Amino acid sequence: MADKPQVLRETDDEARRLARLLVRGARFMALGVIDPETGFPSVSRALTATDFDGVPVILVSALSGHTKGLAADPRCSLLAGEPGKGDPLAHPRITLQCRADTVERDTEDHARIRHRFLGRHPKASLYVDFPDFRFFRLLPQTASLNGGFGRAYVLAGSDLLIEEPGNGREWLELQDRLKEMAEAAALCAEQWGAEKGRPWRFAGVDRSGVDLVGGDLHFRHEFATPAASPGIVFDCISNVAKVIPLPEN
Amino acid sequence: MADKPQVLRETDDEARRLARLLVRGARFMALGVIDPETGFPSVSRALTATDFDGVPVILVSALSGHTKGLAADPRCSLLAGEPGKGDPLAHPRITLQCRADTVERDTEDHARIRHRFLGRHPKASLYVDFPDFRFFRLLPQTASLNGGFGRAYVLAGSDLLIEEPGNGREWLELQDRLKEMAEAAALCAEQWGAEKGRPWRFAGVDRSGVDLVGGDLHFRHEFATPAASPGIVFDCISNVAKVIPLPEN
The missing domain is CATH 2.30.110.10 (Electron Transport, Fmn-binding Protein; Chain A)
Structure with a gap:
């Protein structure tokens, strides 16, 4: 109350x-x-x-x-x-x-x-x-x-x-890599339940999850358990992007 | 900046x-x-x-x-x-x-x-x-x-x-009176520039202005100068309501 x-x-x-x-x-x-x-x-x-x-x-x-x-x-x-x-x-x-x-x-x-x-x-x-x-x-x-x-x-x-957050430089490298992956961001946003129709992009990443930004909206996706390495997160995101087919134009 | x-x-x-x-x-x-x-x-x-x-x-x-x-x-x-x-x-x-x-x-x-x-x-x-x-x-x-x-x-x-706010009981009486004036609230909201398409109602009044509530939105209208009495505010609101004709159904 x-x-x-x-x-x-x-x-x-x-x-x-x-x-x-x-x-x-x-x-x-x-x-x-x-x-x-x-x-x-x-x-x-x-x-x-x-x-x-x-x-x-x-x-x-x-x-x-x-x-x-x-x-x-x-x-x-x-x-x-x-x-x-x-x-x-x-x-x-x-x-x-x-x-x-x-x-x-x-x-x-x-x-x-x-x-x-x-x-x-x-x-x-x-x-x-x-x-x-x-x-x-x-x-x-x-x-x-x-x-x-x-x-x-x-x-x-x-x-x-976030316990044992790992090597900051490696996570920044992954952040830069994700920055270029606009299609994967759109697919992950859909998969993770972010609001539809926003120009989602990857904005940040750490071992606990991923930050997406879509215009005025921020969306945080938390992993079920913290990732062991940036490589695993990259694979996970690539797999999400593979699972959902891109709409045909 | x-x-x-x-x-x-x-x-x-x-x-x-x-x-x-x-x-x-x-x-x-x-x-x-x-x-x-x-x-x-x-x-x-x-x-x-x-x-x-x-x-x-x-x-x-x-x-x-x-x-x-x-x-x-x-x-x-x-x-x-x-x-x-x-x-x-x-x-x-x-x-x-x-x-x-x-x-x-x-x-x-x-x-x-x-x-x-x-x-x-x-x-x-x-x-x-x-x-x-x-x-x-x-x-x-x-x-x-x-x-x-x-x-x-x-x-x-x-x-x-609000300086010399007057008699609280009289302002509450006006608040109660305005509560019944749904059409006037809609017309005042339009006149005062409140967001369109909301179910505006009068929510409160004092000598400095009027509070309108429309669903989740609050809108405050401030008078150019504080009103001398609740009667003057009532007249003002009635006049606003008179100036704008109601849409024909």
Whole structure:
């Protein structure tokens, strides 16, 4: 009933899966920081992506209020999950409490995060390299999932992470390879149940799943179990694309 | 550029008007509180309405995390303004820093706020009177408006208030009277530029403007200047309805 958590449900794999889909499929989130001047919380909107280990990342300007907040106090919060039609409280959403880490420039982490972020948000290439912009990794400490009326769960931050994420460079290579595979993206989107009629493209990949972007819509596909290597994901995607015949023209 | 406020623009009446439309037209907002156990910010989603003086109100359960936060520390934040198509950062949104006041039951304030809230969110009648639910008025202290790329403004909390709001009971009487005027609602929606083809109805009214609800959509119409009395608003709405002839069947 509304935001009433009543009795918390026992956190099961279905809840963890929904939580990961909400966070990894989000195009943007509401970001709460503490205003260093007043101590008030301050909520703004930020474009988001995830790093290859599942950690949410944001790209923000040093001039913005949220960056000043994070610089003074790394404790922050994210809200993911946008309402669709009908009662906004009937739609799943998740609240994360996170600790923000600056991503230093000229590091492998920065290069990887930049590459993944631009895979999702190509327009951010206009300002990503401005000297006042920087990335933060927002490491989840705990999370509260509301799957809709009466479906409240508490999760550990680790439930949102991808264990043993592997070699970042190899996953970026696969990302670049998938970028060229527009037909396979369309077929995978269909197979995985993404909304029809969108110009789907592969936007990112990690051992836990694949990000598709179709215009304004992001779609996250999670594998049943994390993949052992980028090669296996490539084979899987190629097979999905083989299973569904292309429509004849 | 993105969330970069660069140089703040001088706050003018157009910015104040946009700020009011965002807050008073919101169906829900992201609500940031401070978690009393950890000190972290915590952002969740709440249905919102406004009181007859423009102050945002929420209806929340004592069992929820945000209520526990507000009970321990009244400092909170609201984010209003949902992105539509295209880049989420190109859409106007506003961040408020607010101070939360509990609305005591069995008071005139409670009756008025309850009446206005249910005018907007009729389904909330299912739980509004549960003993663990209560209203908070979230009194704006300061606000930060982002009207889209490079259009950042700072506003005073008072910019979001309706001065000398008048007699609450009289405005509620007008609300009840407008409730029966479905044809006038349709004609006003057309005249005021609300989205076409929605089942618009009057949901609330105050001396600064009128709230229309059409299915999942809220639409706020602001008057050019605050009305001196409910009677004048009634006349204005009746006149709008007279000016546009009803379509012949």
